[in-house]
Amino acid sequence: MPNILLSCTNCGAQLSIPDTVQRFACEQCGTPLRLERSGGIAYLAEDTETAQQMASRVREAELAHLRRELEREIQFQMLDVPAYQLLRYDFVKIGAIKGWEATFARGQERLEKVFRNLTLEQLQKLIDLYNANPQSPTAAWLKRVKALREKIRELERE
Numbered sequence: 001m002p003n004i005l006l007s008c009t010n011c012g013a014q015l016s017i018p019d020t021v022q023r024f025a026c027e028q029c030g031t032p033l034r035l036e037r038s039g040g041i042a043y044l045a046e047d048t049e050t051a052q053q054m055a056s057r058v059r060e061a062e063l064a065h066l067r068r069e070l071e072r073e074i075q076f077q078m079l080d081v082p083a084y085q086l087l088r089y090d091f092v093k094i095g096a097i098k099g100w101e102a103t104f105a106r107g108q109e110r111l112e113k114v115f116r117n118l119t120l121e122q123l124q125k126l127i128d129l130y131n132a133n134p135q136s137p138t139a140a141w142l143k144r145v146k147a148l149r150e151k152i153r154e155l156e157r158e
């Protein structure tokens with residue numbers, strides 16, 4: 001991809017900016033700059049974002065990424081159905097639903113909701129049920145879900 005040629009808003013120096021770069025400092029005067037786009041036109045703006053604003057923006061991006069990952073894991077398929085559907089009797093074992101709820105054919109929506117609302121402690125109990133088999137794909141999947149939820153919770157607390 002060709003570089004974009006733009007002038008520094010502070011000193012007017014011609015800058016050759018790689019298309020992938022968003023924020024940088026002018027090589028002439030050191031002014032922090034941001035590459036902006038509007039209606040197909042690229043231009044430079046002085047970057048006044050504070051360190052705190054930047055940290056918060058990075059955190060939001062990280063959270064959005066983790067939430068997308070978690071969403072993908074929740075829809076993870078085993079035996080051609082979402083994995084949480086295979087856990088309905090395990091949901092009973094850990095007290096997340098009643099036995100009769102698992103016995104009747106339950107809608108996917110309900111089981112998904114149960115899975116989403118499990119506490120981290122309940123998730124750990126599920127992992128313990130499958131952990132005896134080191135090759136268990138269920139245990140590996142549950143651990144990925146738990147790790148993502150823990151990271152999200154940690155970031156949300158900051």
Ligand SMILES: [Zn+2]
Pocket residue numbers: 008009010011012013026027028029030031
């Ligand atoms: Zn400059």
